[in-house]
Amino acid sequence: MRVLAAMSGGVDSAVAAARAVDAGHDVVGVHLALSRMPGTLRTGSRGCCTIEDSLDARRAAELLGIPFYVWDFSERFRADVVDDFIAEYAAGRTPNPCMRCNERIKFAAVLEKALALGFDAVATGHYAHIVTDEAGNRELHRASDEAKDQSYVLGVLTTEQLAHAMFPLGTTPSKAVVRAEAAARGLTVAQKPDSHDICFIPDGDTRGWLADRIEPVEGAIVDRSGAIVGAHDGATSFTVGQRRGLNLGVPAPDGRPRFVLEVRPRTNEVVVGPREALAIRELAGRRFTWAGLDPIASGITSADLAADPAPDPDAPDALLPFDCHVQVRAHADPVPAVARVIVVPAEADEPDAPASRELVVEVHEPLLGVAPGQTAVIYVGTRVLGQCTIDRTVSAVPVGSAAL
DSSP: EEEEEESSSSHHHHHHHHHHHHOEEEEEEEEEEEEEEOOOOBBBBBBSSSSSHHHHHHHHHHHHHHOOEEEEEEHHHHIIIIIIHHHHHHHHOOOOHHHHHHIIIIIHHHHHHHHHTTEEEEOOOOOEHHHOOOOOOEEEEEETEEEEETGGGGTTHHHHHHHTEEOOTOOOOOOHHHHHHHHHTTTTTOOOOOOOOOOOTOOOHHHHHHHSOOOOOOOEEEEESSSSSESSGGGGGGOOOOOOTTTTTOOOTTOOOOOEEEEETTTTEEEEOGGGEEEEEEEEEEEEHHHOOOTTTOOOOIIIIIOOOOOOOOOOOOEEEEEEEOOOOTTOEEEEEEEEEEEEOOOTOOSSSSEEEEEEEEEEEESSSSSTTTEEEEEEEEEEEEEEOOOOEEEOTTTTTOOO
């Protein structure tokens, strides 16, 4: 096969490219330039896509004896990831830019260009595993190394994208094995630290970065009853679960700390309350995709997923409840849940609008600090079934509950 190896300049992508070469594929390396003004050098593990990273990727490609190119995706990255990040925060949501980058850049824009150039697959250094079933359908599964598993950030991949994806590190038992292999191959990135934080905010100061791009507007901080308990100088700088930086003039009746429960951009309010009120029992989103076969369209719902084998003739676009696990952060533990897809009728003020579908997930035990804009990835065993961007949550502790 002709394989395009996405080489970030790190050890994982370098070893992934090397393994693709060892497998006998015709491999070409490419580094993605995602910024027109990248920093010259990294600072420890902060930042990525720097000049240093591109040079490291080039040196690895030269050692492997494969052609190497730099593709400029800076405009696409700015529009699809950076601008989206700003817009989501402005709307009071908490986005995950890594998910958007995988969805719209690494496995959309890059794959589109790769296929147009005659490549069969795109290989990356992600820790995830692809399994092909007896019918030839590809499924995305967790990596063998649970500590390094990155299937969560790949939950946005579609059936078409999985068909052309290659993850050579998926069955590797540990990152230590990858580093040892890189050293044995003579790759200079063998001990290069992993990158962390948001790549376009390398200093980690998300609040300060957003303040330069979203004009702050002063507003009220209120409790769950609507009573004003403080003031803020810009709602977009707050995230659900935040405790520090709250300017509260009215102490809580019980004297305990309060946390951000909700950001309301329409009214420019930040809602705070006790930690217990962060617990949610249900989350839902209309922007969902399946990683592999669509369980509704493929007709496997009853046989493989649904708890109730009887189909619902009145809701052909719905998915019956099925047991699963849900994960809401890249490094969070998955929790048991029941998921379903429901048909949502048009709003009363838009009677002519078509009905839509919503993925609803009810967790067995409350989750803390889940915010709209985050991504919920659904697992059945080790398999990634799909994902949704969270639009709404339902609190496990109603307002006025004696539990508070």
